[in-house]
Amino acid sequence: MSANNTKSDFNWAQWRWISATTANSTDKNFAKKEQINTPTNSTTATTSAVSPNTSMSVNNSQSLANALSTNKINSAALNHGACATLPDWVLAVKKSSAPNAVAVKTLVLKPKGIAGTDVLVVAARADAEWSTNPLIKLLGGKEARAAQDDLILSTLKLNRIDVSPFALANVDAASKPTLLFAIDKSLASAPQLAFRNFSASDSIVVSGSDLISFVKSAGFTPKEFDAAQIGAPAAAPSAPASGKAKQQKSAATTSASNDEGVMIGITVKKADDFPSWYTQVLVKTEMMDYYDVSGCYILRPWSFKIWAEIKKFFTAEIEELGVEECYFPMFINGKALEKEKDHVEGFAPEVAWVTRAGSSDLAEPIAVRPTSETIMYPAYAKWVQSHRDLPLRLNQWCNVVRWEFKNPQPFLRTREFLWQEGHTAFATKEESDKEVLEILELYRRVYEEVLAVPVVPGKKSENEKFAGGLYTTTVEGFIPTTGRAIQGATSHSLGQNFAKMFEISIESIEEGAPQGSKSFVWQNSWGLTTRTIGVMVMVHGDDKGLVLPPNVANIQVVVVPVGITAKTTAAERAKIHAFVDEVTKLCKPAGVRAKADTRDVYTPGYKFNHWEMRGVPIRLEVGPKDIAKNEVRCVIRHNGKAQQLAFPTLSTSLPALLAQIQSDMFEKAKKERDSHVIRVEKFEDGFVQILDKKNLILAPWCERVACEKEVKERSQRIALAGEAADEKAPSMGAKTLCIPFKQPTENPVVPGKTKCFACDHNAVSYTLWGRSY
Ligand SMILES: [Zn+2]
Known part of the structure; x- marks a missing residue:
């Protein structure tokens, strides 16, 4: 192989570690279109385009008060204690010092068919x-x-939860x-209207005319409508609601169209609007x-802890294998790249x-x-x-x-992300x-044992x-809500290609090799990214939020x-708190990470919602009746099941329950x-229809490059106008996800006999196909 050829392969490849996820990014038209459509991009644009009258910008209770006073509007602030749901609020x-004020919810909708209107803000009772x-x-x-x-x-x-009609002051001239x-x-x-004032416990009251x-x-002409006249009873939720969702009492979750004014909690159902659900859960x-550089996000402790646990597991395991930790600089000498201009073009847009x-x-x-x-590799x-x-x-x-x-997506596709990259060199293949x-087995264990996410x-x-x-191995995950596969992590054999390019060689130890001759090393590289966290959220989360x-x-x-x-007397209260303390304290020696939520300002109901949304696996409730029986009430997040646990055996029952x-x-x-x-044994047996029903397909395949390309094209659904941008309607073609190491044992491929599902060649293996992130 000539040095040039090797170089060309190498340079293309090195920037495309996850080649599948970046495949489209070199298509300039596509990129341009996405740039315009990407919400995060427009967020960036607006930070510089915030209306010149910045004194009008409303983003907290103080700036709202200022904006109202600038407009000579009388207002009253209400503090009524934290409310978890819309009905609570x-x-x-009603119970506050302004009992006649009408509580107003503000809906933000994306209407279809109103000429020139992209966003509709509605104020309603x-x-x-x-x-x-x-x-x-x-x-x-x-x-x-929504x-x-x-x-x-x-x-x-503003974030959805903070939106009131006062937010109209923030709209820039171009969007108005x-x-x-x-x-x-x-x-x-109405003489008095109440709006949420940037917190769960505060409202602000102004008159309707004000x-x-x-x-x-703010530059808008209000469109008045008669809610009493159009007020047909709320329609049933558009998607089939699960039994669990029906049990939810709050208006927050009873209807997708009525969910906008909710205080806290996830306002959309996972199955109804997956992208919104995902961002709501994360935020x-x-x-x-969010961060004001597009495509970059802040990882807060609630997610960073997950990364820390993954890191802890993986680091200990690779240390066992003999891998050592190190750190190389993040900068690359640009001159080295300039030399290979021809090949830079493919990846240049991403550097x-x-x-x-x-x-x-x-x-x-x-x-x-x-x-x-x-x-x-030069150092190697x-x-x-x-x-x-x-x-x-x-x-x-x-x-x-x-x-x-x-289009960036937190954790799944971000401009900066965290990962581990392993680079190894051996004397033999x-x-x-x-x-x-x-390494691939460790990746499987990260997903299956650490994150409880099945992979192939x-x-x-x-x-x-x-x-x-030379070849790539992978663990492939699956997101049931969208029916799409996702590449979990990859472990590559690089063969000797990189060694030849970088001249990483040793004196030949092969028998019969001439004295002083060189042989190139055999290299691997392997990587696991913060994408793991996004996959975990998508797989386990439910309508109430995160499930950890x-x-x-x-x-x-x-x-x-x-x-x-x-x-409750002071003594009784002290007794309850003392018991809560005892329960919490015995957790640490038992290896259980526990926290007591003793905040006085919140009701137990508020706290239940708070921790349920955050996905805490076990909630223990301690009340007078439980104390009397020397027990605690235990509620499990992922299935909602409740049981009583005896206090004296908690240090063994809790770890067992967590396992x-x-x-x-x-x-x-x-x-x-x-x-x-x-x-599926034949393409004609409904390959595309089965994919459309959010499935992956296992089919006997010839493993030919041309055949895969053809299947991709054949399965590409023609995107309907306006549907292309809809995440819910993936229109891209199917590709192979992997050739599973574990082949089916029932009716396996018979060499020379079993036919490829898509062409007239013989099948080599059962291969997993799907649409992929
Ligand atoms: Zn084929």
């Missing part, structure tokens, strides 16, 4: 149930769905013509927050460059690592001289940057082959493998005092995944 306002569709029809449109969080953030500059404000006319004339004048001064559980320091331009621009082969060439220097097995935990233009599988280990097809390597497997839960057990009323939960969660997810893997 309506009640709290919080205690009224009505369907939004008659209103949309009244406004000349067809239908509407606006996604990203859209709300980019237009109104595309936003419509509608208000129930009974509100417009609200109207505020909205007008509201405080796993992640971020440092071109300036302070106010002076750098003599040579420096690239930020999108992966570390070019950084590490220096360190490896003879077989005594092998094996060389290094791993680093670090960040990498890939400036993608595809046998040793390197062995390691590829050992297997080998990538020629099309899907890491282009510069005990092994990665920041808090495994939350202890909540209950049964304290106005009549049980971990294994139940895995079994449940596996059962669901398995039910979505369908065997």
